[in-house]
Amino acid sequence: MKTTASHRKIIVSADGSGLISHAGGLLLLETLRITGLGQALSRELQRWRPSRAQHDPGKIITDLALTLALGGDCLADLALLRAQPDLFGPIASDPTVSRLIDRLATDPDRALKAIRTARADARQRAWHLVGVAAPGADGELIPLDIDATLITAHSDKQHAAPTWKKTFGFHPLTVFADHGAAGAGEPLAITLRPGNAGSNTATDHIAAVRLAQAQLPKHRRRQILIRADAGGGTREFLTWLSRPGRWLSYSIGFTLTDDIGAAILRLPATAWTPAYDADGQVRPGAWVAEITGLLKLTGWPRGMRVIVRKERPHPGAQLRFTDLDGHRFTCFITNTKQGQLADLELRHRRRARCEDRIRTAKDTGLATLPLHDFAQNQIWCELVALACELLAWMQMLALDGPARRYEPKRLRLRLFAVAGRLVRGGRRIRLRLAARWPWAMELTAAIARLQAVPAPT
Numbered sequence: 350m351k352t353t354a355s356h357r358k359i360i361v362s363a364d365g366s367g368l369i370s371h372a373g374g375l376l377l378l379e380t381l382r383i384t385g386l387g388q389a390l391s392r393e394l395q396r397w398r399p400s401r402a403q404h405d406p407g408k409i410i411t412d413l414a415l416t417l418a419l420g421g422d423c424l425a426d427l428a429l430l431r432a433q434p435d436l437f438g439p440i441a442s443d444p445t446v447s448r449l450i451d452r453l454a455t456d457p458d459r460a461l462k463a464i465r466t467a468r469a470d471a472r473q474r475a476w477h478l479v480g481v482a483a484p485g486a487d488g489e490l491i492p493l494d495i496d497a498t499l500i501t502a503h504s505d506k507q508h509a510a511p512t513w514k515k516t517f518g519f520h521p522l523t524v525f526a527d528h529g530a531a532g533a534g535e536p537l538a539i540t541l542r543p544g545n546a547g548s549n550t551a552t553d554h555i556a557a558v559r560l561a562q563a564q565l566p567k568h569r570r571r572q573i574l575i576r577a578d579a580g581g582g583t584r585e586f587l588t589w590l591s592r593p594g595r596w597l598s599y600s601i602g603f604t605l606t607d608d609i610g611a612a613i614l615r616l617p618a619t620a621w622t623p624a625y626d627a628d629g630q631v632r633p634g635a636w637v638a639e640i641t642g643l644l645k646l647t648g649w650p651r652g653m654r655v656i657v658r659k660e661r662p663h664p665g666a667q668l669r670f671t672d673l674d675g676h677r678f679t680c681f682i683t684n685t686k687q688g689q690l691a692d693l694e695l696r697h698r699r700r701a702r703c704e705d706r707i708r709t710a711k712d713t714g715l716a717t718l719p720l721h722d723f724a725q726n727q728i729w730c731e732l733v734a735l736a737c738e739l740l741a742w743m744q745m746l747a748l749d750g751p752a753r754r755y756e757p758k759r760l761r762l763r764l765f766a767v768a769g770r771l772v773r774g775g776r777r778i779r780l781r782l783a784a785r786w787p788w789a790m791e792l793t794a795a796i797a798r799l800q801a802v803p804a805p806t
Contacts, residue, residue, distance in 0.1 A: 369436050371429065372769030372780055373792055377415055378437070379799035380743040384475045386735075387411045388805070389467035397452050397460070404441040409449050410464065410732070412440055417714040417736035420761050424450070424719065435771050436780075454724035464731045465564065468738065472535070473566045474805055475742040482745065484526055490574035490598055492527040492696075493537065493561050494703035495581055497548055498711075500718060507723040510544035519718060520546040521730065522553050524561040525706040527699070528741070532753050534706040535741045537561035539715070539730040541723070551585035558590075558597075571596040576700035578602040582682060584649060591650035591684065600697040603655065603680040612643035613657055613678060624658055625695045635660035637690045652684045658694055705756075706737075712757045713737050746802070747795035763788045764795070 381387045391407030398406050415437070416426050424446055431440035441449075453460035476483035485491040502509045502518035509518050524538040538560035542553065554577070562570055575581075575590060579602035590597045603609075616638055624635035636659045644655060658679045681697045707715075714733040718726040740760065744753050755763070767786050772779045782789045 367435075367771050369433055369769045369771055369780065371419055371433070371765050371767075372436070372782060373765035373767050374415065374419055374436065375780065375796055376743050376747060376764065376792070376799065377418055377739050379796060380739055380746060381411055381415075382804050383478065383746070383799060383802040384471040384742055385805040386467065386471035386739070389470045390464065393463035393467045394453075394460075396463075397449065404439070404445055406449055406453075407467075408438075409441050409446055410735070412437070413446070413732050414735035414739060417732060418739050418757070419765055420757075422714055422717055422719070450720065450725055450728055453728050454722055457724040457727055461727060461731060464728075464735070465560070468731075468735065469564050471742075472564060472738070475746065476566060476569075478802060479745045484528060485569045485572045489572070491565070491569060491572050492574045492576050492700070493558070494525050494527055494534075494700045494706070495522065495554060495557060495575065495577040496525075496700075496703045496707060497522045497542075497546075497580065498707045498715075499544070500715065502544075502718055506718065506721055506726070508543045512544040513548070516544070518544045519726075520544050520548075521715075522546075522557050523703070523707055523710070524557050525703050526561075526565075527702055527706075528745070533709070533741050533744055533756075534702065536706070536710060536734045536737045537564040539710070539734050541718075541727050541730050548580040549583050551583045551589070554581050554583075554586045555589050573597050574696075575599040576601065576697065576703075578700070579604050587650050587653065587682070591652070598683070598685055600681060600683045600685070600693070600700070602697075603682045605678060605680050608644060609640065609655070609657070609680060610678075612640040613638075613659075615643060616640065621659065622690055624660070625691045627695075627698075629695065631691075632660075637694045639690060650684070652686070653682050654684065654686075655680065655682050656690055656694060656697075709756050710737050713740070743795075743799075747798050748791075752791065752795075764792050767792065 387407060390410050391405050394406040394410065412427060412430055413424065416429060419429060421427070421429060425443060427440060427443070427446060430437040434440065480486065497520055499512050499514060499516060500519045500521065501516050504517055511517055512520055520542045522540045522542060523536060525534040526537050527534050538557045540553065540557050540560065546553065558575060562573065575597055581601045582603045587599070587601070590599050620638045621636035622638065623631045624637045626632040637656060638659070639654060639656050641655045646653060659676045662677050683693055683697070685693060710733055713736045714729070718729055720726050720729055740757060744755065767782055767789070770781045772781055782792065
């Protein structure tokens with residue numbers, strides 16, 4: 350079969366000058382500038398800078414976070430930035446980067462605390478700049494979604510262990526602040542754990558919530574809604590959440606027990622009210638009801654409500670032994686006193702967005718832990734958190750409409766991967782993008798929006 354298209358031979362040579370790949374990375378550089386993240390990291394990591402060192406540890410850490418945000422997945426991918434000093438500035442060599450990671454890993458508690466302090470400071474600045482669009486600015490609760498994930502790793506890595514899915518690696522616990530349907534989310538905590546760590550370990554959940562709380566601006570720490578699956582539905586964790594003075598609301602999955610099954614069967618038909626779909630509309634074939642008064646909750650926190658969802662299984666779905674009367678049942682608990690049952694149940698189901706946040710974090714460096722020592726990989730998890738936060742803050746500050754919900758893959762394809770040319774003249778540097786790039790106007794408008802914001806003093 351012949352084709353009518355003509356294919357001209359293209360001569361390739363590596364002698365271009367003034368050309369920039371990933372020119373859209375300027376969005377992230379401007380986000381670093383106006384949030385003060387780079388300054389905060391330089392300040393907090395100053396103790397790890399050797400005398401007469403050329404490269405600032407804070408700059409190295411921000412460069413690594415930029416690399417992950419642009420699609421890298423190991424320390425060596427810093428070469429992407431190193432090849433373009435006109436845009437990204439001077440970049441440390443691979444040995445210098447490795448030595449910094451080693452120095453941080455020798456005192457991981459202090460190093461992690463320093464990085465987290467810088468992250469919290471930058472987050473407060475970012476949310477202040479966003480204004481009424483910031484999480485919790487309307488007085489509503491800020492959902493903090495807790496979930497664990499599995500990362501496959503080689504057995505040589507320190508503390509790698511068998512997982513409950515018969516794989517081998519690690520089982521980190523994450524906490525994401527949900528921006529709602531109109532936006533993305535921010536990783537407030539990524540705590541690395543061995544692969545054999547439990548899914549319902551209360552001490553790990555408590556530690557993760559403490560880290561997440563410390564990341565929020567102080568005036569927002571009484572607006573927290575903790576959401577988790579049944580792994581968080583332990584008596585110890587719920588008791589900790591319910592202690593006076595914590596000001597924590599929760600909505601957590603609960604395991605269906607025999608007592609709960611018996612209570613469900615005792616419910617009259619009039620106790621069930623229609624459930625809502627994802628858009629807040631009545632969903633046919635799904636109902637919710639409260640069974641708190643039918644259960645003996647001795648030893649559980651006061652004010653805990655038990656709410657059940659009943660729905661017809663989807664066509665082709667197999668019933669489980671916990672399914673009763675031909676319906677599928679799920680259960681969750683909450684200490685929220687106000688609101689319709691359908692609204693509370695819909696609010697709880699929206700914690701499923703956390704799975705999307707974890708997936709995008711794995712697209713931003715969390716899929717593999719490239720280092721050997723456990724402490725080194727803990728530092729790597731902080732780098733992943735920094736990269737995800739840069740993306741989220743950039744979207745909040747510079748983008749609107751559907752672009753606020755772009756996942757990293759689409760951001761890289763449409764905004765970051767564009768090529769440009771640096772032109773100098775009249776004491777100015779101009780970045781010229783390809784005129785035919787479909788998203789050039791969206792990109793230039795976003796950069797202009799960020800450049801209009803002054804850096805923190």
